[in-house]
Amino acid sequence: MIMDFKKLFSRKNRKISRPKRPEYQDKDLQPRLPKIRERALTLYDPSQLASGLLSRLPIELRLRIYDDVLGHRKVHVAFEFGPREYRTDKKKEHLEWRWWHCICTWDQTKGYDHSWRIWRDGCRWANLGGDPGPPNGMMGKLKLDFAILLTCRQMYSEAIDILYSTTTFDFDTRQLLCDFSSLVLPQRFALISAIEMKWYFLNLGCSVIPAKDRQLYHDMWAMLARMPNLRHLEIAVIAHECPNPAPADLKEVWLGPLKQLGKMDVFEVLVPQTYATHLSGNEGSDYLPSSNLRNLSVDEGSNFTLIAFPDITTARACFGSSANV
Ligand SMILES: [Zn+2]
Numbered sequence: 001m002i003m004d005f006k007k008l009f010s011r012k013n014r015k016i017s018r019p020k021r022p023e024y025q026d027k028d029l030q031p032r033l034p035k036i037r038e039r040a041l042t043l044y045d046p047s048q049l050a051s052g053l054l055s056r057l058p059i060e061l062r063l064r065i066y067d068d069v070l071g072h073r074k075v076h077v078a079f080e081f082g083p084r085e086y087r088t089d090k091k092k093e094h095l096e097w098r099w100w101h102c103i104c105t106w107d108q109t110k111g112y113d114h115s116w117r118i119w120r121d122g123c124r125w126a127n128l129g130g131d132p133g134p135p136n137g138m139m140g141k142l143k144l145d146f147a148i149l150l151t152c153r154q155m156y157s158e159a160i161d162i163l164y165s166t167t168t169f170d171f172d173t174r175q176l177l178c179d180f181s182s183l184v185l186p187q188r189f190a191l192i193s194a195i196e197m198k199w200y201f202l203n204l205g206c207s208v209i210p211a212k213d214r215q216l217y218h219d220m221w222a223m224l225a226r227m228p229n230l231r232h233l234e235i236a237v238i239a240h241e242c243p244n245p246a247p248a249d250l251k252e253v254w255l256g257p258l259k260q261l262g263k264m265d266v267f268e269v270l271v272p273q274t275y276a277t278h279l280s281g282n283e284g285s286d287y288l289p290s291s292n293l294r295n296l297s298v299d300e301g302s303n304f305t306l307i308a309f310p311d312i313t314t315a316r317a318c319f320g321s322s323a324n325v
Pocket of ligand 1: 076103104105106122123
């Protein structure tokens with residue numbers, strides 16, 4: 001029989017629409033991981049390791065391969081209803097809850113002051129001028145190669161922990177960080193070792209800080225404190241310019257909850273410059289010289305490093321609406 005390859009790969013034969021999943025269709029109801037799954041993706045019985053080809057490759061080498069393919073990237077993650085990246089111009093568009101990610105390739109080391117990187121990273125929207133990063137950066141849309149996880153159950157079982165334990169997660173929203181533990185298996189969530197992200201907490205910049213926001217902010221730090229393998233944490237807290245005079249309890253509200261966390265390999269808290277002047281005891285100076293923005297002293301023996309970045313107003317003046325606020 002002669003195979004008609006032209007017909008086989010023709011557009012008509014290609015399944016272009018994703019199968020509809022009812023629980024992903026409701027815009028107002030974010031899907032959760034099902035309580036009962038049809039079967040586990042991982043293998044628990046070593047006797048099930050049946051692949052002859054894989055057994056000829058020592059586990060050390062297999063792990064190195066997984067590590068090379070999946071490990072040690074900083075990854076932007078989003079989970080949204082109809083993410084813009086998947087939208088088409090068609091009227092009858094099939095919208096649903098979907099994951100989106102890309103590897104962070106935005107070059108944050110060259111050409112820009114460290115403190116600007118909060119506003120500079122344009123990986124997702126790529127609407128800022130700047131260096132998209134080398135090579136194959138494609139304006140930051142480099143993807144993790146998940147295909148290796150789909151090769152077979154053995155490879156999935158061996159590689160999946162590397163993905164969670166070595167990735168630096170940049171969650172698109174703080175809501176996603178809070179929900180992530182209900183979107184992946186608890187043992188995977190517990191493996192996370194590194195998070196770098198922005199928290200928009202505009203109400204923490206009110207003259208009287210609302211109790212609800214204060215509690216939420218506290219609870220978010222408490223959640224991080226409960227993550228058993230967290231070793232690298234970089235959180236930028238974003239609020240409008242600090243009121244003048246600053247609230248009397250500003251320092252306690254902003255920095256008090258951090259005491260819940262222990263020492264880590266990297267623990268950096270980034271705050272707008274107008275807050276940094278108060279939190280580091282530099283009241284009276286309207287701005288800190290750029291050489292002074294890192295390692296601001298807070299309290300003796302504190303478990304984190306305080307870093308300042310330009311305020312929203314300054315960022316707007318430089319980047320317009322690109323600052324995403
Ligand atoms: Zn990035």
